[in-house]
Amino acid sequence: MPTGHAASASPVPRASPPGGATPDPAPPAVIQGGMGVGVSGWRLARAVSLAGQLGVVSGVALDAQLARRLQLGDTGGHLRRALAVFPDREAASRILARYFVPGGIPPGRPFRPVPRPGLRPDRHRDELTAAGNFAEVWLAKEGHGGPVGVNYMEKIQLATQPAVYGAMLAGVDHVLVGAGIPGEIPGVLDALSTHSATELTVAVEGSDARHTAAFDPGGLAGAGAPPLIRPRLLAIVSSAVLAVYLHRSPATRPDGFVLESHTAGGHSAPPRGRRAPGGGEPVYGPRDRIDPAKVAALGLPFWLAGGRAGRRSVADARALGAAGVQAGTAFALARESGLEPGLRRRLLAEGAAGSLPVRNDPLASPTGFPFKVARLSGTLSEDGEYERRPRLCDLGYLRTPYLKENGAVGYRCPAEPVDLYTRKGGAAGDAAGRRCLCNALTANVGLHQHRADGYVEPPLLTAGQDLGFLADLVREAGTDYSAADVVRYLLAE
Template sequence: MVSTLTDTTELPIADAAVATGPQRRHPAIIQGGMGVAVSGWRLARAVSRAGQLGVISGTAMDAVIARRLQDGDPGGHYRRALEHFPSPAMAQRVLDKYFIEGGRAEDASYKPLPKLTIDTSVAAQELALVGNFAEVWLAKEGHDGVVGTNCLEKIQMANPTAILGAMLAGVDYVLMGAGIPREIPQLIRALAAGQVGRIPVDVSGGTEHHYVEADPVALLGDDLPPLTRPNFLAIISLDQLASYLHRDPEIRPDGFIVERPPAGGHSAPPRGKMQLDEHGAPIYGARDEADLTKMAAIGLPFWMAGAYGTSERVAAAVAAGAQGVQVGTVFALSSDSGLTDEARALLLGRLREGELVVRNDPRASPTGFPFKVISVDGTVSQQEVYDARPRLCDLSYLRQAYQREDGSIGYRCAAEPVHMFVKKGGSVEDTVGRKCLCNGLVATIGMAQHRKDGYVEDRIMTLGEDLDGPRDLIARHPQGWSATQALAYLQEGLPSSS
């Protein structure tokens, strides 16, 4: 039997003043938190039940639960989760607003959601709490394995309530990258103690400090249960950043995920001046690789990510001193992921034919981070599909806060209508090639917005650039594979348990 654990190192003990869950050994495999609900509760639950770290995507869970409920909540899963939410009144408010018995008409528009701001409305905070709670609760239902949530540092205005919602469901790990997550350890400690948790918000052109916060007592009152502090893993790309975060106990994580450039979704830009190859992708070099000897010397557990999705690479990472690996692509393509059946069949067909192409697009994301885009006809990866889409920003997760001339705060997105972005102080150059990742990723899981003018949002799909693992698996499982089959493959080179 293949072991599900690679060592006997115990998880770090949290501050004595904050309750912690039972101590466990570190998992060898972390299933990546991908897209918007591509790493949904079903995938995370399958991985967790098999003894590894299943991870839900903590991005846009407010949109996910609102739209699932408007689709009638097939299977009743989200309503079942909400029966266990600590505040029945809050759960009922969400159900009353969004649940449609039997589901909306197929061509009907989804209801608009309250947008994230520095002073996010109570309704928006409640929807985020409920959505993140439900996704984690469903992932943890019926077993005692560990579950994590993955959030993006770039989406600062969403993170306090997203993390609090996950903690209400007993999440075991919080993972965060796409920026420098230095404020998250203190946020988690505060929330676990039932105190106001807050993090700074980057405001372009701002002259004052601005913060976004979540107040557990104000939001839940007497319904607030005791909370445990989850472990925090910082997703970083360089050992220098790991050393910086480790140096100060206030910002020190419990471990690191060292993500290399080939990893799916957003990735750090190359160090130095941006240079592009003949396909228009950023060129990475030795300066963009972490020194694993230095990572091991820090003394905190770390996992490797980005082109570590084969059994050989898993074994190599452990041999280099890592606890294991974080893997996304083989799980994204599995039958347990949140991709629609149509999207999965399309990608697996391309994989069988050797025609699956993933490009690192330096301009796709409004955040300015390079973003991996799968080149597939009929998706936003195609120029004609991109050109046909009316530019608008309604989900607005990737909006940037900026300070207006009068000192007030506004919000803009490089994927919104160009004239609006420029009017808000943005430059035309920053809008070129920017894609609406919010709507495109939500469409990929089968919840595309239907506009009143008849336009339906098209998909945008992402995977890692390294496809060796999926090629091995499609050779073994021509019709596709499950998350547990992917796990068995990844662990083939690890020591067997006694």
């Protein structure tokens, strides 16, 4: 297993200081969004961290990304360098033996599959998930002392614990969690910092009983490992009400909040008022506005997100009591982004020209949350491309557990074949218009699956709905701007 150069991070987990949480001398003014599958990769997070702000890697589907990049030959040897210091040496060896292909698989050959998330324990799945998160965070932190965070969707409950643990083994400084209510995450972080087994409540449709996903770190940290530094938790919320709810108990209280408006890219919370009929875009009103003053009164640091990439955004946010802003799309279009370069250039060019429609689609995501879809030719944003795609669900990150008639737990996804979905008790109407985000977002970063019949999974891009900043940013920093350029732009007065 090649190590490249001398490792700059120790495979021995760091010990936790008194109090458990990692020191945070000054909250960052800018948090880079943890976007999509691989868009916020280690290169982008590293660049933002080196610029003095909080770089964030996306923790979604890092098991599949690790497996596929190894099958492509691991150009540059970065993943193998990270796996060379993964504490569980036997697990690292098993992963390399199973997935690494010297020189890469031939063009057009399908990737070897990875185990799908589920309630039933699967040691190989847990090892791959932990190792994928470890590698991404370790590479983002390699060779410098700047802060690095990792972003998760609470909706993807079945993969959370091994993913978080892998990131913690790499010394992650912040954990950000959105798309749900992360009330149990503080306890998970506490337990994993001492390498203890954990349980996380999993919602099972049709069941009134409590179901849990269990995870035992076992030997992943190595024998006699010291306690880990507990990362700080930032809850991504869309209302002051949820922030107040999480703050009221030490058991659910995060270390800060990201207040995300409905204009942010990716998923957004559904409106609390009326909705447009016939599949129109959700209608947001006064009840959906976040009151920063109510969050400021809680005494925890918070950041504003969604439409906060303008030149004075940081100063304006601080005037409202915030520590700064979280920005996504501006960083997603930077040269260090994980987006496939051709897609990134097209998205940037059309966004800067003001000709990129971004629809808040209430049907696209299997989660049921509205999802911002950037309309770009050759992607699943086009109805014809969507209709040509054979429906299937083989990655399974957004599957919903449900209670079967025999009392067992099954899994269904409204993006899978409609007849299969309805046989599992799903309503046919719920499957209409659903895109397979798992495969499409993986294709966005050049890891598209090739099917045995020759079909290649197409991408589906997202962006924030407020792109007014792009033309100004491009005028200042050019069409191949860097993450550091974005930081300078956001901090400019």
